[in-house]
Amino acid sequence: MPPFGVFASEFLIITTAMHEYPWATPILLIALGIAFAAIFGKIQPVVFGETTAIRLPHPPALIPVFAHLLLVLMLGLYMPPYLADWYRQAAALLG
Numbered sequence: 001m002p003p004f005g006v007f008a009s010e011f012l013i014i015t016t017a018m019h020e021y022p023w024a025t026p027i028l029l030i031a032l033g034i035a036f037a038a039i040f041g042k043i044q045p046v047v048f049g050e051t052t053a054i055r056l057p058h059p060p061a062l063i064p065v066f067a068h069l070l071l072v073l074m075l076g077l078y079m080p081p082y083l084a085d086w087y088r089q090a091a092a093l094l095g
Helices: 005-020 022-048 062-077 081-094
Strands: none
16 A cells, blocks of 8 residues: 555566566556455454444544644645745755
């Protein structure tokens, strides 16, 4: 899955396979799709399944989520000039 480090290596494998062995790319994509479906099928009940724990009246785990959403909203409305310059320099380094 994209946010994890393994995604980068899989992406590099796929792009290399597309350039070096184009005939093997569909086989690799099908195999990766099957592997993703198998992992997702096992993780889905863990993440979204029913729990036996007692729920808190106010879920404290949502505090960081809303803090980050507030930060993203603030940066979307106003970005300090030094931060915009820093992003421009980083983009220039990448090409």
